[in-house]
Each structure stands twice: as C-alpha cells, then as structure tokens.
Amino acid sequence: GENVEQHPSTLSVQEGDSAVIKCTYSDSASNYFPWYKQELGKRPQLIIDIRSNVGEKKDQRIAVTLNKTAKHFSLHITETQPEDSAVYFCAAFLSGGYNKLIFGAGTRLAVHP
C-alpha cells in the first residue's frame, strides 16, 4: 500500500532562518501532495499543495517542490517566524477509486526568537 516517509521528525531553527522538510512516497499513482500545519490543540490545516503535473509552487514565504521521478516532495519555509512553530504533515493522495490521503509522521518545527 501507499507509504509516506517524512524527515526530520523535529526541526529547530532561529527566527529568520529557512526550514526544509522532506517527504518520499511509494505509490507512483499518487497525484496530489498537500501540506498541513497543526498548531497545539488545533486541527490540521492546509497550507499549500501541489499536483503531479507541477514541479514547484510558491505562496509568500512557503514553497513546495515535487520530483515525480524520485517520488520526493519538500516544503520550504523562508524567513521563519515564531508563529511558524507547529507540527507539519506532508501527505500523498491516491485516487482511482481509493480517494485516500496518506500522511507522513509529521515534523515538529520550533522557531526560536
């Protein structure tokens, strides 16, 4: 079945630095890759996503890249701020009747002022 691996599990950066989180997926039929941010005690919320026909997408300080051949995708956060501190989840969507979104194990990002 589909498997999503996410690294690192924890990431600590200084305010203003960049943060990168990497994921790999196993099923080449996956065609949609969202990223979710979950603050403490809250629900996961979509922050950016990318479809398999696109290699890169940017939204202000966050960007996502996708390498379909290698089955890798990454989240890049620039100019990090303390409010970026949260758990970030990557996910891969398997369609074709399954409609299943499989999550990575999460990365706990801490941004220190």
Place this chain on the structure above:
Amino acid sequence: DTAVSQTPKYLVTQMGNDKSIKCEQNLGHDTMYWYKQDSKKFLKIMFSYNNKELIINETVPNRFSPKSPDKAHLNLHINSLELGDSAVYFCASSSGGGSLHFGNGTRLTVT
C-alpha cells in the same frame, strides 16, 4: 458557520463502555473520513465514505462502526472501549480531489 463540526470535543469514559462521536459538514462535499491521531501525532485513516457508501476501511477493529445517514453526516460508534482507543479522532471531508477539511477533533480518554 463551521465547515466541519464534530461533537463532543472531549469524551472521558471507562473501559468497556460504548460511545459515539458525531460529525457534520456543510461544504457540500461528497467524501467524509475518520482519522485517528495518537499520542505521537501520527494521523491514520480509519474510514472513508463517498455519498453514504463505505469505500475505505483500514483494518479497524469491528468495535468501530461508522454510519453515514446522508452525505453531510458521518458518525462513529465505538463498542467496548479499550485503553488503546484513547486518541484524538478527526472527522474530515473533501470534494474528492484530495484536499481535506478537518473538524476540530474529539479527544477521547479511556480510563
């Protein structure tokens, strides 16, 4: 105007009891899900319904029984609760293209 609402927010109960969690979405989505988030924050899919039809059952014990009376509602009933069932349960919905909208979660504590 909460998009995906689930109740209750907290549920504390004893082993062996039966409990239910309710979920409703007003987004007009066709697909609804239940995810379980354990203490290590891992989000694991449990069930998926599309237009009231079960399409995913991820080897969840049959003590867990989802019910979808219509495409806007997906409830979860749990029989004979066990300590290991303690977790946060998230309901979610999507239009089928992949992007999930989550409810605020139900924190279940089994003592």
